[in-house]
Amino acid sequence: MRNLDEFTITDEALRRIAATPDTRVKEIMTSLIRHLHDFARDVRLTEPEWLAGILFLTRTGHLCSDVRQEFILLSDTLGLSQLVVAQSHSRPENVSEQTVFGPFHVEGAPKRPSHGSDLAQGVPGEPLYVTAQVVADGHPVAGAEVDTWHADADGFYDVQDEHWSVDKAWLRAAFRTDDDGRFSFKSILPKSYPIPTDGTVGEMLAATNRSPMRPAHIHFKVEKDGFDPLITHVFAEGDEFLDSDAVFGVRGSCIGNYVRHDSGPTPFGDVLEQPFYTLDYRFTLQPVG
């Protein structure tokens, strides 16, 4: 087929992939080519705009390294990541909802006892005591593996520090729930923060007049055989960015009540003369097969 114009080229491109052996690959490539061509026709993309797009993708790729994933951030900020998460985990009522994984999880976080650890390790911030239970069908889930990680008061994760190594991780830990499905830890209150804006995602946000802010949150990953793995955040009720999260991650069942106390007894049994926060939260898993 020759003499292709901007309309006939789509059928020809689909004819070229007709012999794709993997039916799923064929299904995905067919939809991708159709939407890519429709997009370019719909907006009558010009040659300079096409080149700007090529160079944007190239710069995005060059920003990706072992410690930075600008394509994931681009997917997050275009709403693609949360869309894929949502359609991959339709949850019944009363089961904790999934949200975006984000780029800051690491494998092999330090294992801590089920109760009593301080994850702050001296990082400055307002004290926070988290008490949590993992349940399913109204019963405690003992022995669940829990990963947690969150940003400091300035919005930075430990892995963004050039001196970081996994053995001295901070604001990050792995737990196992006790016989009553519970775990608890002390840390510092997370704050809202901007996603990195010094790359191509920052260019895109600026060009579209968008905020880079994410509401304050703590990440949790909860896994136990027999249950759908749960990857979620616990956001803070009242945060000003709950309705404008730059990565579209906020879901109603993922908002916790971070309670401020002027002073007094903490969930750990000690008594503080300074203000502190508590968060008591319940994660509900979905049994599978």
Added chain:
Amino acid sequence: MRNLDEFTITDEALRRIAATPDTRVKEIMTSLIRHLHDFARDVRLTEPEWLAGILFLTRTGHLCSDVRQEFILLSDTLGLSQLVVAQSHSRPENVSEQTVFGPFHVEGAPKRPSHGSDLAQGVPGEPLYVTAQVVADGHPVAGAEVDTWHADADGFYDVQDEHWSVDKAWLRAAFRTDDDGRFSFKSILPKSYPIPTDGTVGEMLAATNRSPMRPAHIHFKVEKDGFDPLITHVFAEGDEFLDSDAVFGVRGSCIGNYVRHDSGPTPFGDVLEQPFYTLDYRFTLQPVG
């Protein structure tokens, strides 16, 4: 807006870019977000498939350098480049058609006289004599700037050679048409060749069972004030890949007659005792403004 699901997230993403100051940026981003989301929903993209896509784009970006542009090659092989070219240059009948620019043009090619140069400079191949005229509205276009470049008999362009530099370029030159709109040169016969398959585009072609072959061709860029710049190829009548060009670039008006001669007088006035080829071609420009 919170509690976004895989359907409501699209309207929310569009609401976020509502204040985009540049109306063209807003138009493009609106269509991009709609098609990106529709694609992911249409195929019910899974989390592992999403991650495979992220890593494919990342590897594609890492392959891009000063001498390689894998994103352009990806756009070419998905039919996007030719689609954008086609809708950017709708030509009246009898005007030479545009096709893809490709990644191998360089600025500043060596200037040669209008007639008589040998571009092969010793590169082995079958001798080819090209005689051409540039016209518009039936009249010769004198003083047009012509760039030409093509691959060697093994399918490689000079810029793919690690010892290349622009001052010693081969199979590449810049001309100016004479008073009768003509130029001519000697070179070697171009051959069909595969596009580079050692990167992510090669992965895509293999996964979709596609050929990487391009039909033999010579690139031409013809420019003169008062005329729409022409970027095109001259393909060879009878080439077995004319209907399956990996980058969808073949157009009927871009096929030339490369004539084989067993021996005899050449267009340059000398006489060869060995086989050689001739190509006589006419480029028709479109006046603008």
